[in-house]
Structure formats: C-alpha cells, structure tokens
Amino acid sequence: MEKNNYLPLSAEQLNLLTELSKSLSPEQLNWISGYFTGLSAQGLKLATISENSHKTYSFDPSADTKPIEKGKSLTILYGSRTGNGEGIAKQAFKNATDAGFDVKLKSMENYKNNDLKGETNLLIIVSTHGEGEPPFQARNFYDFLFSNRAPRLENINHSILALGDSSYLNFCQTGIEIENRLLELGAKSILQRVDCDVNFRVQAFQWIADALNVVKNGEGGVTSSIASSVLMVDKDESTYGKTNPFRAQVLEKSFLHGRSSKRQTLHVEFSLENSGLTYEPGDSIGVFATNPPELVDSLIKTVNLSPSDSVTSENGTSTLHDALFHNYELTQLTPDVLNRFVKLTDNDKIKQILTSRDLVKEFVHGKDLVDMFTAFPEKLSVNQFVSLLRPIQPRLYSISSSPLAYPDEVHLTVGVVKYKNGERDKTGLCSVFLSERTEENESAPVFVEKNNNFRLPENPETPIIMVGAGTGIAPYRAFVQHREMNEKRGNSWLIFGNRHSESEFLYQLEWQRHLREGSLTHMDVAFSRDTKERVYVQNRIHKHGKRLYDWLENGAHFYVCGDMKKMAHDVHASLLDVVGKYGGLSNEASEEYLLDLQQKRRYQTDVY
Ligand SMILES: Cc1cc2nc3c(=O)[nH]c(=O)nc-3n(C[C@H](O)[C@H](O)[C@H](O)COP(=O)(O)OP(=O)(O)OC[C@H]3O[C@@H](n4cnc5c(N)ncnc54)[C@H](O)[C@@H]3O)c2cc1C
Ligand SMILES: Cc1cc2nc3c(=O)[nH]c(=O)nc-3n(C[C@H](O)[C@H](O)[C@H](O)COP(=O)(O)O)c2cc1C
Incomplete structure (x- = not known):
C-alpha cells in the first residue's frame, strides 16, 4: 500500500477521506471525530463495531415450522443497577413479543414474589454489584428466594443470563447463586446459564435468541436458526x-x-x-x-519483547507499543489475567494462588503486570502475551x-x-x-x-439528607446546584467526611455560600484525622439521630455516596440504630423501615 510521506494513510485512503469530508457539515465532522476517537480508544475497527453492536441475534419465529402455542407464557425478570441488564431485558421482551409469546417484563424490584410459584417459563437477567452482591434492585427478590418462604418451583423452566466483570473476585456471583437456589427449589434449567463479562452484547443477544428458541421448541430448540436483521436498541439516544x-x-x-x-x-x-x-x-x-507511556515501556522491557513487534488481535493489527498504550488494562492485576496466565504457562505458583479467593486477593493487591512478570518471568510470544490482557475499560x-x-x-x-x-x-x-x-x-x-437509581425527589420541596465521604460529595454538588435553580425548595442537609478540615474540605467556599443563601440548610462535617479519636460520617448520624429520624418521618429522601467497602455499611448500621432508638423499633422492624424507604426510592446509594 502506497503511503503519503506525512500521513499514516495510503493515497487511496486519503482520497476517500477527502471526498467524504467535502460532503460533511461541521456537526457531522465533529461527530465523526468523536466516533473514530471512540473506536481508537477501545481499539475497535469499524468492521468489528458493525458486526457486534448493530447486529442483533433475534429470535426468528419463521425459522422452523413449529408454531408457538397460542399465548405461550413467558416472564422476563431482571435485576439491574446500571442499566445493562435492563437494556437486554427490554430487547428480550421485544423479540418475545414480536414472536407471539404472551410475555411479561418485570424488574425484580417491583416483582410480586408470590407470583413466582405461578410462573412456567422464566428468563432471568441479573448483574452482580458491590463485592459479589445482588444489585439493590434485585434485593427484594433475592432475599425472598433465599428465605424459608420461597415455594417449591417444580413448574418452572428457567434460564439465566448473569452479568458481571471478571476483574472482580466474585464474577457473576448473583446469577450463579440465583441459579443454584432455583435448582434447589426444583426449577428446571432449560438452557445453560450464560455468564457475561464487560463486553456482553454478542453473548447476551445470542442467549436471547437461544432462550426463546428453547422456550418455543423445548430442549434442543436451541439449534433453530437465528436471524440478525434487527438493529439493537441502544440505551442512549444521543449519537x-x-x-x-x-x-x-x-x-x-x-x-x-x-x-x-x-x-x-x-x-x-x-x-x-x-x-x-x-x-x-x-x-x-x-x-x-490511555496508559502511562512509562508503564508501557517498562512492561515491554520486562516481558522482553520489542515495542515495534506486530500484534494481531480482535482489535486488528498494530505495534505492541500502540496496542498497550490504547487497548489494554496495565495498571492493575485482576483474577481473569491470572486465570489466563495459568492456562498459557501452567505456572505452579499462580495455580496454587488461584485455589483460594483470599490468596488471589492478597496477591493482586497493589500489583500490576510488571510486578507479575518480574516475579514470574515467562517467555511468551507477542500474541500470547497480548492474549492474557484485559481490554481497557x-x-x-x-x-x-x-x-x-x-x-x-x-x-x-x-x-x-x-x-x-x-x-x-x-x-x-x-x-x-x-x-x-x-x-x-x-x-x-x-x-x-x-x-435512575440516584435521583432528586420529583417534588423540589421534599427534604433531602446527603451523606458522602471524600469524592462521594460529587453528586451532592450537582443536587444542591440543581435545587438552587428552583424557587421552591425543601430543606437540605449535607453530612460530609474527609481526613483533614484544613486541606481536604472539598468545595468549602461553595457550601458556605449555599448555606448563607439557603440552597443548603444544614451541614455537618466529620474530619477523621483532625482529632485523636477518629470521627466519621456515621458518627454524625448518631450524634444528630433525633433530627435525622424526624426528617425521615417528614418524608426526607436519604442518599449515600462514596466508599462501598466500609462507609456505606457503617452508614447503614448507624441508620438502623437511629431508626430503632428514636422510632422505638426492634431490629427487625428497623430493617423493615429502611427496606420500605429503599423500595419507595427514599433511600438511595451510589457507592463504588
Ligand atoms: C458509579 C461509579 C461512580 C464513581 N464516581 C467517582 C467519583 O465521583 N470520583 C472518583 O474519584 N471516583 C469515582 N469512581 C471510581 C472511579 O471509577 C475509578 O475506579 C477510580 O478513579 C480509580 O480509577 P483509576 O483508573 O485512576 O485507577 P486504576 O488504574 O483503576 O487503579 C485502581 C486500583 O489501584 C489499586 N490501588 C489503589 N490504591 C491503592 C493502594 N493504596 N494500595 C494498593 N492498591 C491500590 C486498587 O487495586 C484499585 O482498584 C466511581 C466508580 C463508580 C463505579
Ligand atoms: C461498583 C461495582 C461493583 C461491581 N461488582 C461486581 C462483582 O462483585 N462481580 C461481578 O462479576 N461484577 C461486578 N460488577 C460489574 C457489573 O456486574 C457489570 O458492570 C454489569 O454489566 C452491570 O449490569 P447492570 O448495569 O445491569 O447492573 C460491579 C460493577 C460496579 C459498578
């Protein structure tokens, strides 16, 4: 291919680009520039994009001769926090409706658990959040399923699509647990559970097609043909x-x-x-x-390869240096990489580590790929090496x-x-x-x-209580700015924590202005390292328990944002204490009080 001296394009490519650009408006040019940046950031080629994101594996009712029994009933039940599962569930609902099923689409959040024993065909889509926990939206269903009240489910034929991320130790844990429990209760799996990683689209849409075919035809129906004619519904309507x-x-x-x-x-x-x-x-x-260039260089040196080595992967062909810079996670070591490393090298020590979650957790803590290859130098070809890596997220x-x-x-x-x-x-x-x-x-x-699970109340006059530590303050800056623009607004109370008041009081001047002008009515702070005894946001909840309980009784919405590992649990525990103490409730009744708030979307969390 003949290349222009100054551009990384052939003359033919340059001509095509020039011709195209002549016909574009400034807005279209802007869009295309963002589009190609996105492809490049994800290391995708146009062909891959069009294959994977615009092709939908749809159930094709005309693909074989067996008609759907009139009104064959099907329930699609989903538990989704960030919307991935919800999008898949909606697509499944559309395909099933088009195919003539009598289909119900239900979020686990609003599902009447007593309906479960009446289900016959059940497709479940559920993600895992926290550290191997169900997303909040699935909690109600999950708790019911694992309770003594769960009925026998011999009438149910089910299949599960589990969403997750293999960089977490408990990959697709909730989907796995729900499937095991359904089997324990007598339900029959009609299609093997599919566990999806971060790039879930192709697998998810294949699962929809397979599952609908099996429900229609019974087991073995999975071999029915799959059409790919429908354009996938995207979550975001913007270009x-x-x-x-x-x-x-x-x-x-x-x-x-x-x-x-x-x-x-x-x-x-x-x-x-x-x-x-x-x-x-x-x-x-x-x-x-994109990755830090010095880390890219250091890793290439450690694995004894050359930056100009050519790499061929699903992202196309590029130099090793460019592939590492754009396409792969290098800053952290995750369990999925260890698994692939063992498959490729049969390394005994890593094999041993992989026998226990605790060992994996301890081993990957604070490590990156350079650490792993320094400790376990293995001679790999460039393509073998790249096949170990996790696509950048x-x-x-x-x-x-x-x-x-x-x-x-x-x-x-x-x-x-x-x-x-x-x-x-x-x-x-x-x-x-x-x-x-x-x-x-x-x-x-x-x-x-x-x-949609972390929203201001519809009525701007509803009081809000916002609890956040560190960067957990971020959404509250948005909340308070938003309410400030509204003439009618209810009371708002911010409880913020960080380490030191002098140097880590994020947006201090802004909060002071909001307090002066009434767009924020109450603020309490907890700077954990200013005093001998450490003070956290949960201590402030205890301290102002009576006021907090009164606010809740007056309809306040309660928000928690920031650290998932410790803060969110401690805040929840303090809230239970406060509700128990000032509401005169037993532990169980306090739990129910908070569950009720959650179900009414008056207690929302955004934790990570
Ligand atoms: C819904 C959501 C909202 C979020 N909102 C915010 C936000 O508003 N502000 C914000 O700052 N972040 C937020 N995050 C977190 C953010 O997405 C990133 O995870 C964070 O910025 C770290 O990413 P990174 O690429 O800089 O670090 P990475 O390259 O991902 O490295 C982080 C990893 O480094 C390791 N590590 C970090 N510190 C240490 C240590 N001291 N010792 C050992 N190992 C360590 C850990 O393995 C950690 O997982 C949010 C996350 C989610 C899911
Ligand atoms: C804060 C957070 C924690 C997560 N924890 C896990 C986990 O423990 N195990 C897992 O397999 N996936 C985990 N995931 C990945 C999600 O399950 C994955 O992104 C999924 O596609 C989300 O689907 P949803 O949008 O339907 O909720 C986590 C994601 C986030 C944002």
Missing part, C-alpha cells in the same frame, strides 16, 4: 455513547486539596457543546483513558454539576490514585490520565452513564 464516546474539551482543571494534604482531588470541567449529550444530577460520566465518575447551573458543561470530582507498592510508585489509569496527562483545552473521550 454518542459508550461505543462512540464524545471527545469533550477540558475547559478548566483545579486541585481541591491544600498543600499540607498528602493526597489530591481534581476538579475538572468538560464542555459538552454540540455533543447532544444530556444528563441529570445523579448520572455519571464514563471516561476512556472506561472509568465512571459521578457528575458534580447541574445542567441547569452549567448548560453544555459537565464537572467531575476525581480522587487522584497514587500509591507505592514495594519499591514502585503506582498511578491509577484514569484519575492520573485526567490529572496529569490531559491539559486544559485538550480533550478526552467521554459518555454519559444514566443512573
């Missing part, structure tokens, strides 16, 4: 989304910690102008980052601005991840990409991730 992120320009960056702090939090403002992207307070932004950040206060902009509050492991200084992929490798006026590929 930009996870598969084609928008290149958002950085308008402004500032660091929020004072000099004396050993850590840093970045405040970054992006422009969304001309993107068509919209968001509400409570939503997140996904950001695609976008990172999510809670939006910290209101679109009413900042139209065409979106703000994020990013904790900068830096730590030492042994002798090596480590940096987080995306937080440091934003803080150190993306300057003002440069751009980054982003998309909006909707979160």
Whole structure:
C-alpha cells in the first residue's frame, strides 16, 4: 500500500477521506471525530463495531415450522443497577413479543414474589454489584428466594443470563447463586446459564435468541436458526455513547486539596457543546483513558519483547507499543489475567494462588503486570502475551454539576490514585490520565452513564439528607446546584467526611455560600484525622439521630455516596440504630423501615 510521506494513510485512503469530508457539515465532522476517537480508544475497527453492536441475534419465529402455542407464557425478570441488564431485558421482551409469546417484563424490584410459584417459563437477567452482591434492585427478590418462604418451583423452566466483570473476585456471583437456589427449589434449567463479562452484547443477544428458541421448541430448540436483521436498541439516544464516546474539551482543571494534604482531588470541567449529550444530577460520566507511556515501556522491557513487534488481535493489527498504550488494562492485576496466565504457562505458583479467593486477593493487591512478570518471568510470544490482557475499560465518575447551573458543561470530582507498592510508585489509569496527562483545552473521550437509581425527589420541596465521604460529595454538588435553580425548595442537609478540615474540605467556599443563601440548610462535617479519636460520617448520624429520624418521618429522601467497602455499611448500621432508638423499633422492624424507604426510592446509594 502506497503511503503519503506525512500521513499514516495510503493515497487511496486519503482520497476517500477527502471526498467524504467535502460532503460533511461541521456537526457531522465533529461527530465523526468523536466516533473514530471512540473506536481508537477501545481499539475497535469499524468492521468489528458493525458486526457486534448493530447486529442483533433475534429470535426468528419463521425459522422452523413449529408454531408457538397460542399465548405461550413467558416472564422476563431482571435485576439491574446500571442499566445493562435492563437494556437486554427490554430487547428480550421485544423479540418475545414480536414472536407471539404472551410475555411479561418485570424488574425484580417491583416483582410480586408470590407470583413466582405461578410462573412456567422464566428468563432471568441479573448483574452482580458491590463485592459479589445482588444489585439493590434485585434485593427484594433475592432475599425472598433465599428465605424459608420461597415455594417449591417444580413448574418452572428457567434460564439465566448473569452479568458481571471478571476483574472482580466474585464474577457473576448473583446469577450463579440465583441459579443454584432455583435448582434447589426444583426449577428446571432449560438452557445453560450464560455468564457475561464487560463486553456482553454478542453473548447476551445470542442467549436471547437461544432462550426463546428453547422456550418455543423445548430442549434442543436451541439449534433453530437465528436471524440478525434487527438493529439493537441502544440505551442512549444521543449519537454518542459508550461505543462512540464524545471527545469533550477540558475547559478548566483545579486541585481541591491544600498543600499540607498528602493526597489530591481534581476538579475538572468538560464542555459538552454540540455533543447532544444530556444528563441529570445523579448520572455519571464514563471516561476512556490511555496508559502511562512509562508503564508501557517498562512492561515491554520486562516481558522482553520489542515495542515495534506486530500484534494481531480482535482489535486488528498494530505495534505492541500502540496496542498497550490504547487497548489494554496495565495498571492493575485482576483474577481473569491470572486465570489466563495459568492456562498459557501452567505456572505452579499462580495455580496454587488461584485455589483460594483470599490468596488471589492478597496477591493482586497493589500489583500490576510488571510486578507479575518480574516475579514470574515467562517467555511468551507477542500474541500470547497480548492474549492474557484485559481490554481497557472506561472509568465512571459521578457528575458534580447541574445542567441547569452549567448548560453544555459537565464537572467531575476525581480522587487522584497514587500509591507505592514495594519499591514502585503506582498511578491509577484514569484519575492520573485526567490529572496529569490531559491539559486544559485538550480533550478526552467521554459518555454519559444514566443512573435512575440516584435521583432528586420529583417534588423540589421534599427534604433531602446527603451523606458522602471524600469524592462521594460529587453528586451532592450537582443536587444542591440543581435545587438552587428552583424557587421552591425543601430543606437540605449535607453530612460530609474527609481526613483533614484544613486541606481536604472539598468545595468549602461553595457550601458556605449555599448555606448563607439557603440552597443548603444544614451541614455537618466529620474530619477523621483532625482529632485523636477518629470521627466519621456515621458518627454524625448518631450524634444528630433525633433530627435525622424526624426528617425521615417528614418524608426526607436519604442518599449515600462514596466508599462501598466500609462507609456505606457503617452508614447503614448507624441508620438502623437511629431508626430503632428514636422510632422505638426492634431490629427487625428497623430493617423493615429502611427496606420500605429503599423500595419507595427514599433511600438511595451510589457507592463504588
Ligand atoms: C458509579 C461509579 C461512580 C464513581 N464516581 C467517582 C467519583 O465521583 N470520583 C472518583 O474519584 N471516583 C469515582 N469512581 C471510581 C472511579 O471509577 C475509578 O475506579 C477510580 O478513579 C480509580 O480509577 P483509576 O483508573 O485512576 O485507577 P486504576 O488504574 O483503576 O487503579 C485502581 C486500583 O489501584 C489499586 N490501588 C489503589 N490504591 C491503592 C493502594 N493504596 N494500595 C494498593 N492498591 C491500590 C486498587 O487495586 C484499585 O482498584 C466511581 C466508580 C463508580 C463505579
Ligand atoms: C461498583 C461495582 C461493583 C461491581 N461488582 C461486581 C462483582 O462483585 N462481580 C461481578 O462479576 N461484577 C461486578 N460488577 C460489574 C457489573 O456486574 C457489570 O458492570 C454489569 O454489566 C452491570 O449490569 P447492570 O448495569 O445491569 O447492573 C460491579 C460493577 C460496579 C459498578
């Protein structure tokens, strides 16, 4: 292929591009630039995109001669937190309806558990969240299923699509547990459970087609032909989304910690102008980052390969250096990589580690791929090496601005991840990409991730209580800005925690202004390391328990955002104590009180 001296394109490619660009409006040009950036950020080629994201494996009722028994009933039940499972469930519902099933689509959140014993054909789509826990939306169904009240389910034919992420230790745990419990209760699996990793689309749509075929034809029906004619319904109606992120320009960056702090939090403002992207307070932004160049170099050296080695993978062909820079996770070591490493090398020590979750957890803590290959040098070919790696994933950040206060902009509050492991200084992929490798006026590929499970009350006069530690304050900045734009607004109470008041009081001046102007009516803070005895947000909940209980009794909505591992559990425990103490309730009744709040969407969490 003849190449132009100055461009990485052949003359033929250049001609095509020039011809195309002549016909494009500025908006179309902008869209295309974001689209190709997205492809490049994910290492995808156009052919892969069109195959995988626009092709739907639809059930084709005309593919064989057996008609569907009139009104054959089917229930599609989903438990989804970030919307992936919900999108798949809706697609399954559409395909099943088109095919003539008498089909019900139900979220586990609103499902009447007593209906379970009446089901005959049941397709379940459920994700795993937390550390191997059901998403909140599945909790009600999950608890019922595992309770003594769960009925025998011999009448049910089921299949499960489990959504997860193999970088977590408890991959697809909830789907696995639900399947085991259904079998224990006598239900019959008509199609093997499918466990989906982060790139779930192809598998999920294949499962829909297979499952509908089996329900229609009985076992063996899975071999029926599958049509691929329907365009997949995307979650996001904007032209930009996870598969084609928008290149958002950085308008402004500032660091929020004072000099004396050993850590840093970045405040970054992006422009969304001309993107068509919209968001509400409570939503997140996904950001695609590229790897630190020095880590790419160090890894190539450690595995004894050359940066110019050619790599062929599902992403196409490129140099090893470019593939590592754009396409793969390098900053953390995850269990899925260890599994592939053992399959390829039969390494005894890693095999031993993989026998126990605790050993895996301990081994991967703070490590990256350089650490693994330094400890276990294995001679691999370049393609073998790349086959071990995990595709790069976008990172999510809670939006910290209101679109009413900042139209065409979106703000994020990013904790900068830096730590030492042994002798090596480590940096987080995306937080440091934003803080150190993306300057003002440069751009980054982003998309909006909707979160309907973390929303302000519809009535702006409803009181709100917002609890957050560290960057968990982010969505509350959006909430309070949003309410500020409303003339009628109810009381609002922020309980914020961090380590030091002097250097880590995020957005202090803004909160003081809101308090002065009444857009925030109450604020309590807990700076854990200012005093001898450590004080956290949960201590503030205890301290102001009476007021908090009164607010809840007056209809307040309660929010928790930030650390999942400790804070969210401790806040929940404090809340139980407060409700028990001031409501005069037993432990069980307090649990029910909080469950009721959750079901009424008056107790919402956004934890990570
Ligand atoms: C819905 C949602 C909303 C979120 N909102 C925000 C937000 O508003 N602000 C925010 O800052 N983050 C937020 N996050 C977290 C964010 O997505 C990233 O996970 C975070 O920024 C780290 O990503 P990274 O690429 O910088 O680090 P990575 O490259 O992913 O590295 C992080 C990993 O480094 C390791 N590590 C980190 N510190 C240490 C240590 N001290 N010792 C040993 N190992 C360590 C851990 O394995 C950790 O998982 C949110 C996450 C979710 C799911
Ligand atoms: C905070 C958080 C925790 C998660 N924990 C797990 C986990 O423990 N195990 C797992 O397999 N997947 C885990 N996942 C991945 C989700 O299951 C995966 O993203 C899934 O596609 C989400 O589907 P949903 O949008 O329908 O909820 C986690 C995701 C997030 C954001």
